[in-house]
Amino acid sequence: MKTTKSLKILFLSLIIVLLLAIISVYLLFKIYNINFAQKETVFNIGLDFDFVSIEDINKYYENNIGKIDVIKYDLDINLNLDNESISAAAIIDFIPLSSSNNFISLDFSSDFENISVTYNEKELIFKKLDDQLNIELPSNHKDTVQLKITYQGKPDNKGLGSFYITEEKGSKRLLTLSEPIFASSWFPCNDFPDDKSQLRIAITNDSNYTSLSNGVLKEVLLNDDKKTYVWETYYPISTYLVAIYSAEYKHIKDSLILSDDKVLPLDYFLLNENTEKSIYDLQVSKDALLFFNEKFGEYPFLKEKYGIAEFDWQMGAIENQTIVGIGSKLVSGNRFFSDVIVHEAAHHWWGNAVGLKSWKDIWLNEGFSSYSEALYWENKSGRNSLISTLFSKKNDFNDTRLYDPEGIMFSSTIYNKGAWVLHMLRFEIGEDNFDLLLKEYFTTYKYSNASTDDLKNLAEKISGINLTKFFDQWIYNGVCFIYADYSLVKEKNKSYLKLNQIQDGYDIYNFSLEVNLVGTDKKESVKYYITSKDTIIQLQTDFQINEVEIDPNNWLLANFIYED
Known part of the structure; x- marks a missing residue:
């Protein structure tokens, strides 16, 4: 009799705990959605300004x-x-x-x-x-x-x-x-x-x-x-x-x-x-x-x-x-x-201390400050937080250039694409050079004004890399994304990576691409520089490749689609 009663009490307790858990999850879900809606509102109101364009400003200054x-x-x-x-x-x-x-x-x-x-x-x-x-x-x-x-x-x-x-x-x-x-x-x-x-x-x-x-x-x-x-x-x-x-x-x-x-x-x-x-x-x-x-x-x-x-x-x-x-x-x-x-x-570093030479360079203010958010979270919680912050910005912008933007001056493109471009620049010139660039850019232009060309020239000076193509395709011209399909092809004991750029509006992006070559019990990381619309690369390893992982560390503003 005691055993039966104890089992009933235990059973009822479990039901109560389960109900409380369900209610808690429901409330958390509701709160999350309310807050998410609020956050969407702040970015829609705070970032997607529709009251002024570069064309308006040029007319104002005439x-x-x-x-x-x-x-x-x-x-x-x-x-x-x-x-x-x-x-x-x-x-x-x-x-x-x-x-x-x-x-x-x-x-x-x-x-x-x-x-x-x-x-x-x-x-x-x-x-x-x-x-x-x-x-x-x-x-x-x-x-x-x-x-x-x-x-x-x-x-x-x-x-x-x-x-x-x-x-x-x-x-x-x-x-x-x-x-x-x-x-x-x-x-x-x-x-x-x-x-x-x-x-x-x-x-x-x-x-x-x-x-x-x-x-x-x-x-x-x-x-x-x-x-x-x-x-x-x-x-x-x-x-x-x-x-x-x-x-x-x-x-x-x-x-x-x-x-x-x-x-x-x-x-x-x-x-x-x-x-x-x-x-x-x-x-x-x-x-x-x-x-x-x-x-x-x-x-x-x-x-x-x-x-x-x-x-x-x-x-x-x-x-x-x-x-x-x-x-x-x-x-x-x-x-x-x-x-x-x-x-x-x-912004007290980017925009207030280092100012703009013209409103055509507005992405310098907003892109640097937006990427600073990601750097802050990376420092606080690790690389996964950096990537999650960037991914929250990845799909929320239009296909337009960063410098001298078309249409709405304060569109989310200036913020979010700007942050991604700085992330890609970090990959392009290397971690140490990028850290030095941040400090030198601030020190050089503090209490004065900088342009996109000033940033490019300083990045080239620090890294020793010609960045003309990078700035042309990501800042002065180009659409927002690299879109490419890829496949792993095996022929006569040889493995090939096939990659085809399929984006509209900008035929060929040149970019550094990290690839993980994955075998049964081995993995090797390699890096290629892509310069053509359709690319075939023979993969050289001492093991059989079962799959490839494209851009595994999420450095590129790109969507890669695997095709069997």
């Missing part, structure tokens, strides 16, 4: 005929968020570069009112034409010119939110996302990525608001019910990275020891009431910064900070220099969007 080199912007921005307007003053120090240096052109795209331009306190003649402010300088101006421009009105909210105001529980919030050519929607500037300058910016808002920007907080000024935050940079900055965030923030201070005598200030500015969840997610940036500091070179803005501001661009992020913007939905406490946190940290 009107800018009076070239200058800006030395410093000194901005005073008074916010009135209730009516979504500003009153502002911009003092700009610059050197005229045009052949007729008595005429200059600034990008200034919003329809502001009461515009005034002065030089040495004297009013200058100007004309506001579309997105340009064309200014006639006095004939006796010095080599370095300082202009003061005052203006007021409502900035246009362009792109994905160049001047974006939201409201939560009666409290207004402001964020700016100026990439690529929309800084000029809220201050007059030379809105080119290769014109880096110093910045001072004073932001005034109601006293209950914290106002954030790039660089170091120099002072906070109180004036009745208003508060002014004054920020200043020690390092040059491109206009598209200049940022304002103004909201009722909770400020969390932290720090990161980079070496025995170097400590990086970390500043988190949070909107979420559950700050513990946000901090848990954002702590990933500490690991990433430490790794990149070692892998690429010292964090390039050490005298300033690494800041993160939570903002209302819910499912997106932006790499504004030293004050990254992170959407509220990305800091939910489960670290599901860690790749985004890592990506924005990487």
Whole structure:
């Protein structure tokens, strides 16, 4: 009787455990799918920008005929968020570069009112034409010119939110996302990525608001019910990275020891009431910064900070220099969007420190930062994590070139194909050379600007390899994938590998190909260089080959299909 009762209890216990296991698996599956859907959303919103193309940018720049080199912007921005307007003053120090240096052109795209331009306190003649402010300088101006421009009105909210105001529980919030050519929607500037300058910016808002920007907080000024935050940079900055965030923030201070005598200030500015969840997610940036500091070179803005501001661009992020913007939905406490946190940290090396010579080179910013995600996971969890990160990016892009991309400028091709091309370059020039390339590329172009040709020339110098074909087929031209079918053919005691390229749009890729020759109890790894559409290779081994494994270490952006 006892035995029967014990068996019943055991049986019921097993049923309960089984039911709990089924429920747990179901819930985990549901949570995974919810999170996966969220992640798909962040990449669709955050990466597949459909508001601008390279063609749009070229048209925008056509009107800018009076070239200058800006030395410093000194901005005073008074916010009135209730009516979504500003009153502002911009003092700009610059050197005229045009052949007729008595005429200059600034990008200034919003329809502001009461515009005034002065030089040495004297009013200058100007004309506001579309997105340009064309200014006639006095004939006796010095080599370095300082202009003061005052203006007021409502900035246009362009792109994905160049001047974006939201409201939560009666409290207004402001964020700016100026990439690529929309800084000029809220201050007059030379809105080119290769014109880096110093910045001072004073932001005034109601006293209950914290106002954030790039660089170091120099002072906070109180004036009745208003508060002014004054920020200043020690390092040059491109206009598209200049940022304002103004909201009722909770400020969390932290720090990161980079070496025995170097400590990086970390500043988190949070909107979420559950700050513990946000901090848990954002702590990933500490690991990433430490790794990149070692892998690429010292964090390039050490005298300033690494800041993160939570903002209302819910499912997106932006790499504004030293004050990254992170959407509220990305800091939910489960670290599901860690790749985004890592990506924005990487931009401080690739994009912020090493800038672009033109927007045609945008893949350098996004490809390097996307591959940095994979490098981070490789360092943290091994090569399988590197490959799984890359495979998550493999099929999510269009057939287009990387340099001077056709169609949408910020398509996922720029991010994901860009990461894969750097992975293939690593294979092409070798591990040691690639590690050296990362450090030398950063050191050489830090605080300045680089082009795709600059990267190619440096990679060739380091490796001693002619990379003209590689860059032509993967960056300047070519479609996204190698598609090839292959087979193992045995004839008269000889074995052959047959490989046929079948992709559309680019007939023949040249590439190094790893092949594992597999026997009954032996395996040999060999490497071939493929240069033709249809290739037949006689396989030389001292054992009978039963099968071949193509690209076993996943170095190539390719789909290989086995044919019997």
